[in-house]
Amino acid sequence: xxxxxxxxxxxxxxxxxxxxxxxxxxxxxxxxxxxxxxxxxxxxxxxxxxxxxxxxxxxxxxxxxxxxxxxxxxxxxxxxxxxxxxxxxxxxxxxxxxxxxxxxxxxxxxxxxxxxxxxxxxxxxxxxxxxxxxxxxxxxxxxxxxxxxxxxxxxxxxxxxxxxxxxxxxxxxxxxxxxxxxxxxxxxxxxxxxxxxxxxxxxxxxxxxxxxxxxxxxxxxxxxxxxxxxxxxxxxxxxxxxxxxxxxxxxxxxxxx
Amino acid sequence: xxxxxxxxxxxxxxxxxxxxxxxxxxxxxxxxxxxxxxxxxxxxxxxxxxxxxxxxxxxxxxxxxxxxxxxxxxxxxxxxxxxxxxxxxxxxxxxxxxxxxxxxxxxxxxxxxxxxxxxxxxxxxxxxxxxxxxxxxxxxxxxxxxxxxxxxxxxxxxxxxxxxxxxxxxxxxxxxxxxxxxxxxxxxxxxxxxxxxxxxxxxxxxxxxxxxxxxxxxxxxxxxxxxxxxxxxxxxxxxxxxxxxxxxxxxxxxxxxxxxxxxxxxxxxxxxxxxxxxxxxxxxxxxxxxxxxxxxxxxxxxxxxxxxxxxxxxxxxxxxxxxxxxxxxxxxxxxxxxxxxxxxxxxxxxxxxxxxxxxxxxxxxxxxxxxxxxxxxxxxxxxxxxxxxxxxxxxxxxxx
Numbered sequence: 001x002x003x004x005x006x007x008x009x010x011x012x013x014x015x016x017x018x019x020x021x022x023x024x025x026x027x028x029x030x031x032x033x034x035x036x037x038x039x040x041x042x043x044x045x046x047x048x049x050x051x052x053x054x055x056x057x058x059x060x061x062x063x064x065x066x067x068x069x070x071x072x073x074x075x076x077x078x079x080x081x082x083x084x085x086x087x088x089x090x091x092x093x094x095x096x097x098x099x100x101x102x103x104x105x106x107x108x109x110x111x112x113x114x115x116x117x118x119x120x121x122x123x124x125x126x127x128x129x130x131x132x133x134x135x136x137x138x139x140x141x142x143x144x145x146x147x148x149x150x151x152x153x154x155x156x157x158x159x160x161x162x163x164x165x166x167x168x169x170x171x172x173x174x175x176x177x178x179x180x181x182x183x184x185x186x187x188x189x190x191x192x193x194x195x196x197x198x199x200x201x202x203x204x205x206x207x208x209x210x211x212x213x214x215x216x217x218x219x220x221x222x223x224x225x226x227x228x229x230x231x232x233x234x235x236x237x238x239x240x241x242x243x244x245x246x247x248x249x250x251x252x253x254x255x256x257x
Numbered sequence: 258x259x260x261x262x263x264x265x266x267x268x269x270x271x272x273x274x275x276x277x278x279x280x281x282x283x284x285x286x287x288x289x290x291x292x293x294x295x296x297x298x299x300x301x302x303x304x305x306x307x308x309x310x311x312x313x314x315x316x317x318x319x320x321x322x323x324x325x326x327x328x329x330x331x332x333x334x335x336x337x338x339x340x341x342x343x344x345x346x347x348x349x350x351x352x353x354x355x356x357x358x359x360x361x362x363x364x365x366x367x368x369x370x371x372x373x374x375x376x377x378x379x380x381x382x383x384x385x386x387x388x389x390x391x392x393x394x395x396x397x398x399x400x401x402x403x404x405x406x407x408x409x410x411x412x413x414x415x416x417x418x419x420x421x422x423x424x425x426x427x428x429x430x431x432x433x434x435x436x437x438x439x440x441x442x443x444x445x446x447x448x449x450x451x452x453x454x455x456x457x458x459x460x461x462x463x464x465x466x467x468x469x470x471x472x473x474x475x476x477x478x479x480x481x482x483x484x485x486x487x488x489x490x491x492x493x494x495x496x497x498x499x500x501x502x503x504x505x506x507x508x509x510x511x512x513x514x515x516x517x518x519x520x521x522x523x524x525x526x527x528x529x530x531x532x533x534x535x536x537x538x539x540x541x542x543x544x545x546x547x548x549x550x551x552x553x554x555x556x557x558x559x560x561x562x563x564x565x566x567x568x569x570x571x572x573x574x575x576x577x578x579x580x581x582x583x584x585x586x587x588x589x590x591x592x593x594x595x596x597x598x599x600x601x602x603x604x605x606x607x608x609x610x611x612x613x614x615x616x617x618x619x620x621x622x623x624x625x626x627x628x629x630x631x632x633x634x635x636x637x638x639x640x641x642x643x644x645x646x647x648x649x650x651x652x653x654x655x656x657x
Contacts, residue, residue, distance in 0.1 A: 054551040055421065057428045057538070058272045064415055076549045099270055100536040104550030126270050126536070151274040153435065158276060176274060177433040 002120050003092045003145050003168035006045055007201045007223065016218050016256040019203055020044040020249060021096065021228030023052055023066035025075025026235055029083045035235060038242040040089045042249025043256075047089070048123065048228070051080050051097035058125035060180030062229040066236065077105055077113075084117040094121035094147070094168075102127075102135060111138035121145040121168045129158075129165050136165065147171050152192050159195070169201040169224060174217070179206055180229050186216040193221045214255035227252055261449030263573035269448040271428075271539045278435045283450040285355045290457065295354060302346045303461065306379060307336045309343075311462075313469035313630070318600040323620035328478070329603070329633040330466055330494060339606065339635030340462060340490045341372035345441060347458030349376035352439035359438040360384040363427040365392055365420035365486065366561035366608065367399025368635055369443030374408035376441075384408045387426040389419040392560045399639055417522070417554035420486075420564045424538050444487025445568030448539030452492075452568050459493025466630055467497055479626020480505040483634065484611040485582075486526060486562035488571045490634035495580065505581065505626070508571060509615040511557035512584035518545070518553060526555040528567040529575050529582035537566040543575075558587040558643065559607035561635070585614040593617055594637060594644060606635030607643065 010017055020039045024032050036047050052067035052075055059067070084093055095114055102110045102124065114122060122144055127135065129148055139146040145168030150159060152175060163170060175188040185207045196202060204217045205226030214225045227248075234244045261267055269279055289295040303309045311331045320327045332340035345362075352360060360382045364370030370386035377384035386403055390412040393400055403410050416422035424447070431440040445452040445459075463481075470478055481498060483491035485508035498504045513525030523545045525531075532543035535550060545553040545565040557563040574580040585593075590607060593614035598604045605613055612631045619625050637644075 055416065055425055055537070057425050058432065060429070068415075071551065076551075078549075098536075100544075100546065100550040100552070102550075103534075103536050103541075104546065104548075125272050126539075128269060128271065128273055128276050130276075131268055131270055149273040151272075153274060153277045155277070162273070173274060176435060178429045 001090065001092045003046065003094070006092050007169070010045060016222065017045040017201070017203070017224035018043055018249065018253045018256050019046040019048060019224050019226040020231055021048040021050060021226065022231055022235065023050040023063060023070050024080050024083060025052060025070035025073055026066040027069060027238070028073050029075065029079055032083060033087055034242055035245055036087055036089060038246040039231070039249050040091055042246035043253025044091065044249050046092045046094060048094045048096045048226070049084060049119070051077060051095055051101060053098035053101055056098060058178055060178040060229065062232050062236070063179050066232045077101060081113045081117040084119050087118070092121060093119045094123060095119045096123040099124050099127045107134045107138040111135065111142040111144050114144050115142040119144065121147055123147045123171060125149065129161050132165070149173055150192070150196060152176060152188060163196070163198045163200065166200055169203045170198060171226070172196065172202055172204045173206045174204050175207060177206065185213050186220060189217050189222065190220040211251040211255045214252045218255055225252065225256065263570045264576060266541050266569035266572045267449055267452065268541045269539060270536045270541065271448045272432055274432050275435060278431070279448055279450065281355070285351060286450055286454055289351060289354050295350065299347060299350055302350065303343070307342045307346060308334065309461065310465045311335060313466060313473065315473070316601050319597065322600065323617060325620050325625065326628045327616060328470065328630045330462060330630055332462060332490065332632060332634045333603070333605065333609070333636035337368070337372050337375055338638065339368040339372065340459065340493060341369045341443060342375060343461055343493065344443065344455050344458040344489060345369070345372040345376040348439070348441045348454065349380050349382065352382070352441070353380055355439065357437060357439040358383060359434065360441050361387070361427050361430050361438055362441045362443060363387045363420065363423035364443065365423070365563060366559070366639060367392065367396040367403070368561060368639070370408065370410065371399050371402050373441050373443070374403040374406040377408060378406040385430070386410050387413050387423040387430070389417070389423045390414050391418040392420070395643055396560055396639055419560070421552065428538070444489040445492045445570060446487040446538060446540060446566060452540065452570050455489050456492040456496055456570060459489050460496045462490065462493040462632065463495060463497035466494060470630065474628060477501055477504050478628045478630045480507060480629045481632070482507045482509060482612045482616050482625070482629060483632035484509050484562060484608045485529065485567060485571060486511065486564045486608065487566070488568040490632050492568060492570060494632045499579065506579065507581050507583055507615060509611045510582060510584040511559055511562035511611060512586035513556040514587060516584070520547070522554040522556060523565070524556050525584065526557045526562050526564055527584045528565065529571060530584050532567065540569045542566055542569040543572040558590060559611065561606070561608040562611065583615060585611050585618060589614040589618065591644065591647065603633070604637035605633055606637050607640045609634045
């Protein structure tokens with residue numbers, strides 16, 4: 001499913017989107033499939049499937065640890081695409097990974113493998129627009145959205161360029177730093193949303209972990225909230241994972257309605 | 258070619274949040290690098306604080322034994338015991354001109370961290386150094402030195418717990434504190450403009466060699482040999498000679514135990530010799546990786562060469578054939594460590610021992626010519642514990 005179709009569908013229902021991130025293969029490919037099912041059941045509208053990289057520089061300790069667990073459990077791009085293809089949920093799947101894994105597979109092949117596996121978006125946190133030309137072309141050709149990021153320090157020409165290039169949605173990093181749960185997100189989100197002028201849906205991530213924060217972000221004008229580390233923490237605990245993941249997703253989704 | 262590129266290598270593969278900082282740094286560097294005030298101040302620090310210029314020393318006994326004329330560029334005599342201070346003074350001064358209040362750095366052997374701590378203490382910066390937990394163990398004297406000078410040292414427990422992971426952690430700090438913090442990268446690695454800035458500040462080595470060798474020998478050397486991990490001392494001594502095609506340039510990488518790779522790690526750190534193209538820590542360069550593009554842990558007896566990548570400009574120069582990448586293994590480096598200590602009364606760093614080892618190995622082949630300059634990038638005091646430990650292990654094995 002394409003991301004734009006999901007946003008259209010939500011708009012008709014007058015809802016905002018919940019985007020959930022999990023690291024594929026943590027603790028196993030089979031478990032990830034069940035977790036994705038629980039997320040969707042709980043109310044996730046889009047699922048970001050992290051493809052783990054050995055050196056995730058944009059991630060905080062929670063997702064770093066998840067990446068390490070997944071790699072040790074044998075996750076790799078071949079297994080990843082196979083797993084993604086077997087997920088039959090009615091939500092768009094987005095691949096989040098670092099550029100070396102894409103470069104090594106080849107931009108064109110990576111985009112095609114995504115499309116074949118039913119993945120309709122790609123986020124690459126270490127690939128700024130300046131370096132993204134080849135992947136951008138490959139994504140267009142394969143009808144995959146390449147999603148760019150906007151941060152509190154993105155201004156002027158860079159802001160314009162990133163907004164012009166992004167498709168599906170624009171990923172707004174509400175504050176400086178790496179991924180991870182945070183206490184206060186409202187203020188920084190308001191500030192950055194006020195500066196962004198675009199038709200593309202605005203998804204806010206980094207630091208959102210509960211329904212209250214999600215509500216603040218939505219009230220500040222976001223079209224979607226992205227939640228990652230909070231889900232990953234539940235998965236890391238290994239306790240009653242599917243039920244708790246579903247519960248958190250539904251709590252977050254309430255804020256989006 | 259984009260200005261951030263060396264041929265197909267280089268670039269700026271970093272999180273979006275760092276892009277404005279890289280632009281700011283590039284602009285500031287462009288503004289100050291030829292500014293008379295800046296240069297005057299830098300010159301003062303280089304002379305009075307770092308102790309430049311360093312001698313180009315004729316290694317009489319080594320030369321006699323190996324049958325060619327060998328000179329040592331004595332970067333081990335720079336304050337702190339390695340060439341690293343050339344770069345940290347330059348970048349710290351630049352950060353001061355840019356109005357930054359805090360310096361962060363990664364370090365492998367601890368030499369760059371120490372040099373950062375020195376520059377920070379002297380120029381009045383707050384500073385924090387990231388160091389792999391494995392390196393903290395094997396180089397703890399340098400940890401004490403950094404702490405003495407007021408730096409906070411953070412042991413990095415992720416990944417292979419070495420230089421690569423220290424860089425990741427420093428990048429994460431920078432992403433969080435980018436507004437008032439300068440990330441003082443210690444080698445010619447990372448995103449543009451770092452490889453260029455570090456190269457330029459280290460080029461003082463090669464510039465001095467040019468004048469000194471003309472004075473002593475009336476000609477340029479046939480070869481210049483320097484060890485290469487990230488490659489800052491190599492680029493520093495090579496760069497002023499790049500246009501002088503008659504001078505052969507040899508970056509010597511750490512061959513580790515052997516040039517082999519297991520599923521998870523490389524038994525060496527020889528990215529120029531056997532690495533493949535990829536993206537690591539901001540740059541398109543040659544790296545050690547598996548078939549999927551996961552970065553392999555590297556290995557070397559020398560913490561300062563223990564890195565899975567290499568500077569993009571070195572990758573480019575190797576690609577066009579201007580430099581000739583080579584490597585020596587741990588045992589050969591150790592032998593050179595002993596040899597130089599005994600023959601010349603100079604204890605080289607294990608990093609620099611790789612360069613010495615290559616010259617010892619190749620002197621008789623004619624490959625290096627008759628007149629060779631080795632960049633003796635650092636002194637070996639920091640390595641005594643490592644070497645003694647290896648010696649003990651050897652003795653134990655011999656007994657069994």
